[in-house]
Amino acid sequence: xxxxxxxxxxxxxxxxxxxxxxxxxxxxxxxxxxATCAVSSALWLKLDSDQDNLISHDLPFQKRNIEQIKxxxxxxxxxxxxxxxxxxxxxxxxxxxxxTLATKLKKRPDLVKEVHYAMSARDMGPGVLMFASPxxxxxxxxxxxxxxxxxxxxxxxxxxxxxxxxxxxxxxxEKGGGADPEMFGPFMGALDDLVGEMHSSLVSGPTLETxxxxxxxxxKAGIQYFFTRNGKLLIMRILPKKDFRVMDVIGPSLNFVxxxxxxxxxxxxxxxxxxxxxPVLSADEMHTTxxxxxxxxxxxxxxxxxxxMFILHGWLRPMLVMGSLxxxxxxxxxxxxxxxxxxxxxxxxxALVLVGIxxxxxxxxxxxYVEASASGMTPDEAVEEALVHTGPGVLLGGITSVCAFYAxxxxxxxxxxxxxxxxxxxxxxxxxxxxxxxxxMMLIAGRRNWxxxxxxxxxxxxxxxxxxxxxxxxxxxxxxxxxxAFPGFQKAGFNYNLLELQAKGLESVEYEHVxxxxxxxxxxxxxxxxxxxxxxxxxxxxxxxxxSVGRIESILDFLPEGQQEKAEILRGEAEALQGINLEARxxxxxxxxxxxxxxxxxxxxxxxxxxxxxxxxxxxxxxxTEIIDRADSCLEILEKNPADAVNLTPLQARLVSELSSxxxxxxxxxxxxxxxxxxLPDHLRSLYVGKDGxxxxxxxxxxxxxxxxxxxxxxxxxxxxxxxxxxxxVVVLESSLLMRETFLEAAGLTIILVSxxxxxxxxxxxxxxxxxxxxxxxxxxxxxxxxxTGLSFNLANxxxxxxxxxxxxxxxxxxxxxxxxxxxxxxxxxxxxPVAVGLSFCTTMIGFGGLLLxxxxxxxxxxxxMVTGSATCLVGCMVVLPAVFRLIExxxxx
Numbered sequence: 001x002x003x004x005x006x007x008x009x010x011x012x013x014x015x016x017x018x019x020x021x022x023x024x025x026x027x028x029x030x031x032x033x034x035a036t037c038a039v040s041s042a043l044w045l046k047l048d049s050d051q052d053n054l055i056s057h058d059l060p061f062q063k064r065n066i067e068q069i070k071x072x073x074x075x076x077x078x079x080x081x082x083x084x085x086x087x088x089x090x091x092x093x094x095x096x097x098x099x100t101l102a103t104k105l106k107k108r109p110d111l112v113k114e115v116h117y118a119m120s121a122r123d124m125g126p127g128v129l130m131f132a133s134p135x136x137x138x139x140x141x142x143x144x145x146x147x148x149x150x151x152x153x154x155x156x157x158x159x160x161x162x163x164x165x166x167x168x169x170x171x172x173x174e175k176g177g178g179a180d181p182e183m184f185g186p187f188m189g190a191l192d193d194l195v196g197e198m199h200s201s202l203v204s205g206p207t208l209e210t211x212x213x214x215x216x217x218x219x220k221a222g223i224q225y226f227f228t229r230n231g232k233l234l235i236m237r238i239l240p241k242k243d244f245r246v247m248d249v250i251g252p253s254l255n256f257v258x259x260x261x262x263x264x265x266x267x268x269x270x271x272x273x274x275x276x277x278x279p280v281l282s283a284d285e286m287h288t289t290x291x292x293x294x295x296x297x298x299x300x301x302x303x304x305x306x307x308x309m310f311i312l313h314g315w316l317r318p319m320l321v322m323g324s325l326x327x328x329x330x331x332x333x334x335x336x337x338x339x340x341x342x343x344x345x346x347x348x349x350x351a352l353v354l355v356g357i358x359x360x361x362x363x364x365x366x367x368x369y370v371e372a373s374a375s376g377m378t379p380d381e382a383v384e385e386a387l388v389h390t391g392p393g394v395l396l397g398g399i400t401s402v403c404a405f406y407a408x409x410x411x412x413x414x415x416x417x418x419x420x421x422x423x424x425x426x427x428x429x430x431x432x433x434x435x436x437x438x439x440x441m442m443l444i445a446g447r448r449n450w451x452x453x454x455x456x457x458x459x460x461x462x463x464x465x466x467x468x469x470x471x472x473x474x475x476x477x478x479x480x481x482x483x484x485a486f487p488g489f490q491k492a493g494f495n496y497n498l499l500e501l502q503a504k505g506l507e508s509v510e511y512e513h514v515x516x517x518x519x520x521x522x523x524x525x526x527x528x529x530x531x532x533x534x535x536x537x538x539x540x541x542x543x544x545x546x547x548s549v550g551r552i553e554s555i556l557d558f559l560p561e562g563q564q565e566k567a568e569i570l571r572g573e574a575e576a577l578q579g580i581n582l583e584a585r586x587x588x589x590x591x592x593x594x595x596x597x598x599x600x601x602x603x604x605x606x607x608x609x610x611x612x613x614x615x616x617x618x619x620x621x622x623x624x625t626e627i628i629d630r631a632d633s634c635l636e637i638l639e640k641n642p643a644d645a646v647n648l649t650p651l652q653a654r655l656v657s658e659l660s661s662x663x664x665x666x667x668x669x670x671x672x673x674x675x676x677x678x679x680l681p682d683h684l685r686s687l688y689v690g691k692d693g694x695x696x697x698x699x700x701x702x703x704x705x706x707x708x709x710x711x712x713x714x715x716x717x718x719x720x721x722x723x724x725x726x727x728x729x730v731v732v733l734e735s736s737l738l739m740r741e742t743f744l745e746a747a748g749l750t751i752i753l754v755s756x757x758x759x760x761x762x763x764x765x766x767x768x769x770x771x772x773x774x775x776x777x778x779x780x781x782x783x784x785x786x787x788x789t790g791l792s793f794n795l796a797n798x799x800x801x802x803x804x805x806x807x808x809x810x811x812x813x814x815x816x817x818x819x820x821x822x823x824x825x826x827x828x829x830x831x832x833x834p835v836a837v838g839l840s841f842c843t844t845m846i847g848f849g850g851l852l853l854x855x856x857x858x859x860x861x862x863x864x865x866m867v868t869g870s871a872t873c874l875v876g877c878m879v880v881l882p883a884v885f886r887l888i889e890x891x892x893x894x
Contacts, residue, residue: 004760012391015435016384023440030437034327037334045333046342050249051282054344054415054735061734064726068527071690076728078250078257079277079523080117080236081511084227094234095225097268104260105238111253114239114683118225125684126668127675129570130560137569144670148576151663155580158659159587160198160652164597167191168604188623190216195630197651202637206650215655228519235521240279254283274511277523278728284508285501288856296850296863303846304359311839316450317370320441321362321434328433329354332426339421346415347422354423357401357807357847358430360840362438364390364814367836369442379446383439390836391435393817396761397810398431403753404806407746413738416799420746461838464829464878471883471890478880482780488787489780495792496708496736501858512706522550522700526718527727529694533559533677536695542721543699548714550702555677555688555695567673574670582660589652591638591645598635602628698727705729708736736795743798750805758809771816773881775808778873785868796858797865804869807844811837811877819885828882841874 019026052069055062082097084090098117105112121128129137150170154162170187193216226235240253248254261275301322308318332354336343368390372382405424411417445451468474502509515521530536536554543549560566605628612621637644672679677689688696699718705711715733718725758768782804786792818833828834844866851863 008392008395008761009388011395012387012435015391016387016439019383019387019436019439019443020380023443026436026440027444030327030433033334034330037337038330041330041333041337044341045337048342048344052731054346054413055731055738056412056414059412059734059738061726061730064724065731068529068696068726071529071692071694072527072688072696073686074239074242075687076279077237077239077277077523078254078275078280079511079515079521080238080257080261081274081276081514082234082236083272083514084232084234086230086232091225091227091231091234093268093271097264097271097273098225098234098236100267101236101260101264104264105257108256111241111256112238113241115236116226116238117234117236118223120223121669122665123681123683124558125675125679125681127560127672127679129669129672130563130566130675132566134562134565134569137566141569141573141670144573144666145576147666148580151577151659152580154659155582155584155663157587158584158656160589160648160655161593161597162587163194163655164594164601168597168600171601171604171608184620188620188627192623192627192630194655195627195634198634198648199630201647201651202634202644205647213654214658215651216658228521230519233514233519233521235519238277242279248283248286250279250283254280274507274514276508276511276515280508281499281502281512284503284506285856288503288506288854289859292851292854292856292859296848296854296859299850299853300843300847303850304843307839307842307846311835316445317366320438320445321359321366323441324362324433324438325354325359325430327437328358328426328429331429331433332422335425335429336422339425340418343422344415344418347419353803353847354426354430357803357844358427358434359843359847360807360810361394361398361430361434363839363843364394364833364836365434365438366442367832367839371832373446373451379443382446383443386442387435387439389821390814393814394435395431396757396817397813398427399757400754400809400813401427401806403757404746404750404802407749407753407802408742411742411745413735413742416739416742416746419799460832461829461834462827464834464882465827467879468883468886471886474879474883475887478777482784485781485784485788488784491787492783493787493792494740494798495794496711497706498732498736498795499706501794501796501856501861503855503857505855516704516706522705524705524728524732525551525553525698525700526715526725526729528697528699528718528722528725529690530697531694533695536697539697539721543697546717546721548702548710548717549699551698551700553688553698553700555680555685558675558680558684558688559677560675563674570670570673574667577663577667577670580663580667582664586652586656589645589649591642594645594648595635595638595642598631598638602631602635605631699725701729708733739795740798743801747801747805750802754805754809758813767816770881770884771809771812773884774812774815774873774876775805777876777880778808778869779804781872781875782865782869785872786865791861791864791868793865794858794861796856797862800862800865800869803866804873807841807870808873808876811841811873812881815877815881815885828885834878834882837877838874841870841877845870845874 052062052066057063057066080098080101082094084094095118102115102117105115124131129140132140150166154166197215226237227233228235238257240250240257242249242253243251258275261273265271265273305318305322308321309315336347340347365386368386369382372385373379377385402424405420405427408416408420409424411420499509499512512523515523528539530539533555536556540552540554540556543552605624609621609624609628612624677685677695690696701710701714703710703714705714711729711733715725715729718730755768755772758771759765762768779801814833814837815828818831819828822828822831848863848866848870851859852867854860854863
């Protein structure tokens with residue numbers, strides 16, 4: 001017996017003394033503390049769902065990422081992907097779909113900060129003309145010269161009748177215009193809109209929906225939609241409102257966008273569209289994992305409770321164990337509130353870990369109590385027997401479990417470090433509860449004779465003695481099976497693809513694949529910054545030579561070439577619009593004047609109709625005929641009831657207002673002589689110019705960077721150009737490598753710490769090696785099964801290894817401790833220890849087994865590894881280790 005183990009026994013003896021003297025006080029204090037912790041946590045414990053906080057901000061790559069976000073703002077968009085089919089008709093329908101959806105989304109600026117799906121001339125700012133070619137610019141200047149006198153004339157007394165008259169004059173050529181082929185389509189489209197608005201106003205009167213709506217929607221002139229290069233998709237970018245104080249960071253925004261999208265789908269049933277993007281994928285993953293974890297926790301608690309009731313025969317013993325566990329969980333929540341103040345996306349799973357591991361400590365005490373009671377001991381003697389003989393092993397197993405979690409403390413992966421702190425401390429609280437609260441409740445129940453008189457259905461496992469009666473045969477069989485399965489061990493690997501962790505069938509996952517396969521668009525982009533425009537130009541030229549680089553976006557996309565030549569073309573042209581009175585009041589609307597103007601317009605249209613018929617222009621002819629029919633209908637209404645003309649007054653006001661704004665805009669863009677970053681609209685500057693004046697360059701990959709090898713190559717190529725490149729690809733790559741490194745270090749450190757603790761408790765190398773037999777056998781078999789079944793380690797399940805180390809060692813500790821206690825002729829499987837250990841492994845399998853039903857493939861794989869690993873460690877503990885014991889007994893007996 002060594003000092004360390006003696007210390008454990010003294011601690012247990014002290015605990016027993018306290019329990020024997022004041023069991024009621026212990027239970028009352030524990031429950032009151034648990035209630036206080038539970039209420040306080042419910043009121044004040046927060047959830048930090050910001051993924052950026054899972055990694056230490058002191059790491060260079062994360063520090064650059066945080067600084068970039070602060071400098072340029074959040075640019076993590078949702079993407080609405082609209083399929084066009086690649087045809088012009090499909091593009092037109094997709095554009096209408098996007099416009100309708102955007103209108104709905106813009107009604108809730110509290111939920112949706114930005115919506116981008118197209119860019120109009122106005123969106124480009126006053127310098128828009130600088131983006132035209134010199135020839136296009138000369139044509140535009142010529143057009144402005146023609147419209148200048150017309151605008152001056154109309155604004156002398158602006159009104160609907162006069163507008164119709166001037167339009168008729170342009171169509172007939174009296175105003176110096178005529179049917180210019182290049183302007184025919186837009187001109188007739190605008191006229192069709194106006195006559196259509198007149199007809200609607202005359203038939204049903206003005207509506208609230210149209211009171212502030214544009215007549216011609218001139219603001220959308222020259223609009224360019226965000227189609228992918230192959231034209232198969234139209235992309236909408238939506239910036240949601242985020243709230244990191246709740247788990248569902250973009251929950252309200254996402255729900256609103258999805259409901260709006262569903263409504264618009266109903267209006268356009270022929271259009272296929274879906275929502276994706278990193279925030280959407282993260283939200284869907286959060287929702288799926290939260291739901292899966294909740295279901296798994298409920299299943300584990302219920303099934304573990306039912307199993308206890310069946311094995312222990314009755315409900316009281318299981319209730320005492322589960323009650324002690326709930327106290328420990330409540331204390332853990334309270335500790336988290338005081339120590340951290342919040343739970344992160346990883347530490348929130350600690351409850352499931354405690355269900356799987358923490359309850360094991362109570363099982364050993366209850367089973368030893370049952371064994372002692374069956375031998376005729378009084379309640380006090382039975383509780384003492386259970387504590388004194390299982391307590392040191394429980395403490396030792398608990399310490400090794402704590403090591404598995406505390407091994408990640410101090411790591412740069414803050415999310416895992418906090419999970420280690422909360423999980424490890426939770427196990428300590430489980431130890432305290434199972435060694436004080438549970439014995440106290442058992443003592444109270446035993447003294448009052450509350451336990452059922454019947455014995456548990458399975459207190460021992462004597463049939464297993466036959467299984468291990470031939471230890472050499474058992475070990476040879478398992479050795480042969482291990483050798484046969486060795487190819488599986490060689491195939492076990494690590495899968496970094498985060499998209500493959502998501503649940504199948506999610507719209508966000510489906511449309512992420514659509515973007516990957518059918519477009520040059522990417523929801524991920526890397527970021528480089530430069531201090532001035534010249535260095536941005538040099539960087540862009542260098543990036544274009546990199547094969548893995550796709551789209552490159554920067555402020556240069558909005559700074560036109562050849563500005564000096566274009567400025568010469570525009571010089572002085574704004575004078576053509578001088579003298580226009582944009583503040584003129586609307587003329588009074590007279591029914592007879594409107595009627596006469598409509599007749600004049602119809603006459604001009606009929607003349608144009610004849611010319612189009614002669615030219616054989618069927619499409620244009622049909623458009624003109626439809627306008628004539630609608631104008632005739634308006635004329636008929638006014639002739640029957642001239643008073644209906646009053647319904648056109650709001651339309652006239654909208655017409656005047658819109659044209660005033662358009663002429664003011666026309667004058668402004670004709671005056672521009674150059675475009676520099678400061679001249680761009682705020683919504684464009686904010687995308688590419690930081691608060692410190694630096695310029696952002698966004699670099700999208702050519703290939704699918706969800707594939708880890710391609711991601712590594714893409715980031716590697718960019719780092720050759722700029723080692724300080726940042727953005728989502730860099731963060732994902734570095735985070736994945738850091739997580740893997742943290743897990744491997746934690747697993748290695750856990751093995752070392754456990755080995756040291758086991759050695760200190762025995763000062764025997766053979767004791768350490770025997771205790772680790774179930775662990776090493778179980779982990780080796782787990783890797784073989786993973787290779788055979790195709791199950792891989794990933795970023796969602798790798799933490800299973802430290803947990804399996806903890807439970808594997810725990811089983812070995814209890815088996816070895818009980819084996820050493822056996823008297824001459826007594827057999828291990830005639831005691832309660834194997835049943836207790838078996839139940840412990842079963843609770844872990846049940847605790848994590850609920851995850852096998854998870855929709856989230858990462859969590860399902862975690863459940864698969866934990867169930868498989870627990871099963872293999874169970875076999876190692878229940879069969880291989882006792883066979884080794886039996887072999888040692890035979891050798892010593894010789």
